[in-house]
Amino acid sequence: MSFARTPDPPYYAVIFTSTRTAVDEGYEAVAGRMVELAALQPGFLGVESTRGADGLGITVSYWSSLDAIAAWKSQAEHRIAQTHGRRKWYQHFETRIALVERAYSGPD
Amino acid sequence: MSFARTPDPPYYAVIFTSTRTAVDEGYEAVAGRMVELAALQPGFLGVESTRGADGLGITVSYWSSLDAIAAWKSQAEHRIAQTHGRRKWYQHFETRIALVERAYSGPD
Numbered sequence: 373m374s375f376a377r378t379p380d381p382p383y384y385a386v387i388f389t390s391t392r393t394a395v396d397e398g399y400e401a402v403a404g405r406m407v408e409l410a411a412l413q414p415g416f417l418g419v420e421s422t423r424g425a426d427g428l429g430i431t432v433s434y435w436s437s438l439d440a441i442a443a444w445k446s447q448a449e450h451r452i453a454q455t456h457g458r459r460k461w462y463q464h465f466e467t468r469i470a471l472v473e474r475a476y477s478g479p480d
Numbered sequence: 481m482s483f484a485r486t487p488d489p490p491y492y493a494v495i496f497t498s499t500r501t502a503v504d505e506g507y508e509a510v511a512g513r514m515v516e517l518a519a520l521q522p523g524f525l526g527v528e529s530t531r532g533a534d535g536l537g538i539t540v541s542y543w544s545s546l547d548a549i550a551a552w553k554s555q556a557e558h559r560i561a562q563t564h565g566r567r568k569w570y571q572h573f574e575t576r577i578a579l580v581e582r583a584y585s586g587p588d
Contacts, residue, residue, distance in 0.1 A: 374536070375497060375574055385495060385578050387540055389483060389528050420497050420574075422532035428482070430530050430538040432495055458587035466483055466528075466585045470493050470578035477574045479566035 376418025376434050381472045383417055384435045390465040391427050399461050402453050409449060415440025434472070441469060484526025484542050489580045491525055492543045498573040499535050507569050510561050517557060523548025542580070549577060 392399070410416050415436035423429035435441045444450060457465075500507070518524050523544035531537035543549045552558060565573075 375572065378576075381576075385493075385576065387493060387495065387580075389540070420536065420538060422530055422534070422536045422538050424530035424532060426530070428528065428530045430528060430540065432497070432538065432540075462587050464483065464585070465587065467583065468486075468489075468493065468580045469582040470580040472495075472576045472578040474577040475575065477572070479570050479573065 374420070376420050376432075378417050378434050378472075378475065381475050383472050384438060384441060385470045385472050386433045386435065386441060387468040387470060388429075388431045388433070388465060389468075390429045390431075391463040392423075392429070393461060393463050395460045397460060398456075402456065406450060406453055409447065410444060413440065413444045413447065416444070438469070482528070484528050484540075486525050486542050486580075486583065489583050491580050492546060492549060493578045493580050494541045494543065494549060495576040495578060496537075496539045496541070496573060497576075498537045498539075499571040500531075500537070501569060501571050503568045505568060506564075510564065514558060514561055517555065518552060521548065521552045521555065524552070546577070 407419060407421075410419065410433060417434035417436060419431065419433040421429070421431040435444070445454075515527060515529075518527065518541060525542035525544060527539065527541040529537070529539040543552070
């Protein structure tokens with residue numbers, strides 16, 4: 373459980389909403405590895421991720437630019453994980469790429 | 481558990497990441513009421529929301545424009561809920577307003 377410590381906008385967000393299949397086969401290990409790998413990518417700003425008891429998961433990763441997102445999407449080990457994700461781990465997912473224009477925090 | 485059925489981009493996303501306090505005092509009822517009310521607002525496109533066992537919650541609501549987001553933020557009953565949220569329900573939150581530029585779904 374952690375908040376991403378992002379800089380002042382503008383920057384990009386990748387909103388990944390998903391439901392899982394019943395298939396495990398290494399999912400947790402690969403998901404954790406992808407967070408580690410993403411953090412090594414140029415332009416990575418942070419990630420926030422959660423999955424509820426009902427199975428809906430939302431992961432939002434933050435990036436400095438569209439180029440940084442594209443580089444991460446084509447990273448070799450990440451591409452293999454994406455293929456496994458499509459073939460066995462995700463029942464459905466929605467990916468949205470968005471330019472963060474404003475941000476504020478609270479409750480202070 | 482549900483995905484938002486959003487139109488083709490561009491549209492806006494409000495990414496609300498939060499941790500709760502231990503205080504309940506009507507939280508669930510008000511949270512449900514806010515989803516109902518939001519759905520009645522002009523420009524509301526959908527919402528995706530989840531909270532994990534570790535307490536981190538992510539709610540992403542989708543809107544047609546910044547004006548629609550501003551109108552929802554200043555809606556009377558929502559303003560009261562925001563005050564309760566700041567005073568007793570949320571330990572910490574981050575709100576990010578972002579323009580969705582691209583979207584795709586899978587695994588098909």
